Amino acid sequence: EPEVTQTPSHQVTQMGQEVILRCVPISNHLYFYWYRQILGQKVEFLVSFYNNEISEKSEIFDDQFSVERPDGSNFTLKIRSTKLEDSAMYFCASSPLLEQYFGPGTRLTVT
Amino acid sequence: GESVGLHLPTLSVQEGDNSIINCAYSNSASDYFIWYKQESGKGPQFIIDIRSNMDKRQGQRVTVLLNKTVKHLSLQIAATQPGDSAVYFCAERAGANNLFFGTGTRLTVIP
Numbered sequence: 001e002p003e004v005t006q007t008p009s010h011q012v013t014q015m016g017q018e019v020i021l022r023c024v025p026i027s028n029h030l031y032f033y034w035y036r037q038i039l040g041q042k043v044e045f046l047v048s049f050y051n052n053e054i055s056e057k058s059e060i061f062d063d064q065f066s067v068e069r070p071d072g073s074n075f076t077l078k079i080r081s082t083k084l085e086d087s088a089m090y091f092c093a094s095s096p097l098l099e100q101y102f103g104p105g106t107r108l109t110v111t
Numbered sequence: 112g113e114s115v116g117l118h119l120p121t122l123s124v125q126e127g128d129n130s131i132i133n134c135a136y137s138n139s140a141s142d143y144f145i146w147y148k149q150e151s152g153k154g155p156q157f158i159i160d161i162r163s164n165m166d167k168r169q170g171q172r173v174t175v176l177l178n179k180t181v182k183h184l185s186l187q188i189a190a191t192q193p194g195d196s197a198v199y200f201c202a203e204r205a206g207a208n209n210l211f212f213g214t215g216t217r218l219t220v221i222p
Contacts, residue, residue: 031208043212056207091154098143100210102154
């Protein structure tokens with residue numbers, strides 16, 4: 001069964017550094033998403049991406065965040081200058097239309 | 112704004128019993144709902160979805176009920192097994208394609 005995959009599983013970075021989180025969505029899906037989950041809290045929407053552009057973004061997704069689909073398979077989330085409060089699990093998801101399938105997540109730790 | 116909340120943060124059931132997990136939502140414009148299961152250290156796993164033009168939908172051992180009058184969603188798990196132990200989230204979609212998640216209910220199955 002096809003799955004969304006994410007790398008790395010755990011990323012440790014220093015405050016102010018740039019990080020890139022990588023995702024490979026399910027191959028025939030058209031919609032791609034990033035969510036985050038701070039420890040012990042609920043999953044929060046960051047951004048959705050369709051037809052090679054951002055279709056919606058939340059207030060969390062400020063100028064420090066960007067997404068890219070550099071080729072036909074990868075979908076990346078970049079945080080330009082990380083802050084301590086960016087520490088969270090970051091989940092990528094993809095969907096053919098409605099039902100969203102999530103990857104295993106990348107745990108980002110900012111020190 | 113939208114909000115999705117769960118009535119009970121924890122639920123313990125005996126193996127073999129049925130489980131009912133509840134969810135309240137506040138946005139009457141929400142037209143699509145999903146239940147996710149999240150095991151420790153993993154991403155949300157799609158369980159079942161329902162559109163707002165339906166009241167009930169059944170899957171394998173799971174049933175989702177939607178009561179639009181009182182904005183209530185429930186997940187019923189039949190013959191609960193130890194492998195069902197996890198945190199369960201409901202999520203709603205209101206217009207756009209992003210999902211708003213509830214805070215989660217931790218289901219513990221007692222062998």
